[in-house]
Amino acid sequence: MTPNVLVAYASKHGTTREVAESIAGTLREFSRLAVQIEDAALVHDISRYDLVVVGGGLYMGKWHADARHLLQRHRHELAGKRLAVFAMGPDSLEESKVAESRKQLERALAATPELEPIAVVIFGGALTPETWRFPFNRLPAFDARDWDAVHGWAEEIAAKLTPVAA
Numbered sequence: 001m002t003p004n005v006l007v008a009y010a011s012k013h014g015t016t017r018e019v020a021e022s023i024a025g026t027l028r029e030f031s032r033l034a035v036q037i038e039d040a041a042l043v044h045d046i047s048r049y050d051l052v053v054v055g056g057g058l059y060m061g062k063w064h065a066d067a068r069h070l071l072q073r074h075r076h077e078l079a080g081k082r083l084a085v086f087a088m089g090p091d092s093l094e095e096s097k098v099a100e101s102r103k104q105l106e107r108a109l110a111a112t113p114e115l116e117p118i119a120v121v122i123f124g125g126a127l128t129p130e131t132w133r134f135p136f137n138r139l140p141a142f143d144a145r146d147w148d149a150v151h152g153w154a155e156e157i158a159a160k161l162t163p164v165a166a
């Protein structure tokens, strides 16, 4: 049977949503999985999914609340499923910046120690200041999203779900 996948995103300004859409696209097109994509805040029933991918932006050291709440809300059911997690995002892929963001994500994941994701990753973030209010609209724009890395990660988790026959 085709595995069912949910890709849930928690995004304030859309850049995480775009990454979630890219992941969903890779899972659909290259791995032929049945994929639903949904705003994390609107996810209420995960019973039919074999794999749940949860992604969220990091803000002031914290993973987006909608991503954290999704893990909390479904912690018991998620413990029996495959879970993959991503967060974004540093303004460059400099090792120390990615490590700092990773620490922030790990802190959030520590709240649900019973969950053992099959994959956890930090992607570079992006900021379009004109979509922000003062004073954040004065910040420099950046886009550190590495689409090859996003694509590669989606293939990696798909491979864990549907092992290629020898």
Ligand SMILES: Cc1cc2nc3c(=O)[nH]c(=O)nc-3n(C[C@H](O)[C@H](O)[C@H](O)COP(=O)(O)O)c2cc1C
Residues within 6 Å of the ligand: 010, 011, 012, 013, 014, 015, 016, 017, 056, 057, 058, 059, 060, 061, 062, 088, 089, 090, 091, 101, 104, 124, 125, 126, 127, 136
């Ligand atoms: C006010 C502000 C605070 C941020 N804080 C963090 C942070 O603590 N850690 C991090 O890795 N990225 C941080 N970022 C970068 C965002 O996570 C990045 O822009 C991300 O792509 C935003 O996702 P969204 O567009 O889906 O909301 C911050 C960005 C802004 C504007």
